[in-house]
Amino acid sequence: MTKERLRTNPHQIVIVTGPSGAGRSTAINALEDLGFEAIDNLPLSLIPRLLDGPPLERSIALGVDVRNRDFTTKALIKLVDTLQKRTDAEVSLLYLNAREDVLIRRYSETRRPHPMAPNESLQEGMRRERELLVAIQSRSDAVVDTSDLSPHELRDEVTKLFASPGYSGLSVLLNSFSYKRGVPHGVDMVFDCRFLRNPHWEPELRGLTGTDKKVEDYVTADDRFHPFFEKIIDLSVLLLPAFHDEGKSYLTIGLGCTGGQHRSVAVAEMMGKALANKGWQVSIRHREMERRAKPGVGGT
Known part of the structure; x- marks a missing residue:
């Protein structure tokens, strides 16, 4: 984790990404419970349109991963730069990671093919995904390793990072x-x-x-x-x-x-x-x- 707390502005835009199985859905749900408007898997090219019109009334949590229609490393980094220039809200990139053995176990439990290798091995899909995401991880504002975290513990980590001042958690x-x-x-x-x-x-x-x-x-x-x-x-x-x-x-x-x-x-x-x-x-x-x-x- 590179920052202990990311909530200096009243409104935030948090982009949640990371390899499949690292806990993105849990993090998005935690942010929604904190009062964020949660939007998952919106095409990257459409996200800037969220800023059209009046200023934000609520913070926004965006789930982004390799399944997004126009996802590339370059496109995601460009999106972060664009949002930072177009809004006064604090824009943060949250990267969730986990060890390969943990990701394999979690993904195997879903019995679904990996999006990066639908007709190949799970390991091959994970290798391609990590290669695609390595530059994004280094650019992220916060990196959370979820390997040894339960869903409740991950929610606590997200709350510590993004909850508003005075938030009691319940x-x-x-x-x-x-x-x-x-x-x-x-x-x-x-x-x-x-x-x-x-x-x-x-x-x-x-x-x-x-x-x-x-x-x-x-x-x-x-x-x-x-x-x-x-x-x-x-x-x-x-x-x-x-x-x-x-x-x-x-x-x-x-x-x-x-x-x-x-x-x-x-x-x-x-x-x-x-x-x-x-x-x-x-x-x-x-x-x-x-x-x-x-x-x-x-x-x-």
């Missing part, structure tokens, strides 16, 4: 909801808040929501609230690093109550602040409040 969505309408699709963990005393039965609180201070104070005054809240924060802080190490990029935690307007909303808001203070990237969605806000949709 995005947490807190989703409050009403059990009357069911648990939201795709949640990873659910905490039931229905045992807490219900502001709905207080006339002055019924029309408010869990985002209001009066409702928060009412919920937190329940003797069972603080032990419950401390335990769900402790459990989350224990599990979030484990989910991150497993390679998970997004985690959704559901918080439910009867109507999805008071208790679950208040707990989600407080939980979001607590996790954000511990350095996690948190977003919050209140499903029933969103539903109530839509024209023609009533609440409970």
Whole structure:
């Protein structure tokens, strides 16, 4: 690896290349999880057109290898030079490599012919590919040897190189909801808040929501609230690093109550602040409040 971190500009164009079987797809997926727009195997001659029009709104990850229609060593190096002249975004060439025995094992597992030798031996295809790519490797901004890396470890290496400042590696969505309408699709963990005393039965609180201070104070005054809240924060802080190490990029935690307007909303808001203070990237969605806000949709 020739650079420890490649992310000085807000927008980046990362070109990922290397021999077949070195982990290009895994790296592209990792960049996509970091918020990059991922484009794989676009012909080299079409890539400069991505810069036509308004400035980039997102960073771009481009997968390029010998399968590209007009791929040559000269064409790829020229492309890098062209992009660097045409954009203020940081342009980086990431080269993934691996030992020949590892590439042979990985490629054999796919049972597909090598693109450089469709009717010949796998070794012959790899030899031609390495000869074609040697000049590109020497030109690359970062070289990662994936021989002894698991997919999770490769994702970590890509994250270290290209993640934005302050990126935690795991995005947490807190989703409050009403059990009357069911648990939201795709949640990873659910905490039931229905045992807490219900502001709905207080006339002055019924029309408010869990985002209001009066409702928060009412919920937190329940003797069972603080032990419950401390335990769900402790459990989350224990599990979030484990989910991150497993390679998970997004985690959704559901918080439910009867109507999805008071208790679950208040707990989600407080939980979001607590996790954000511990350095996690948190977003919050209140499903029933969103539903109530839509024209023609009533609440409970």
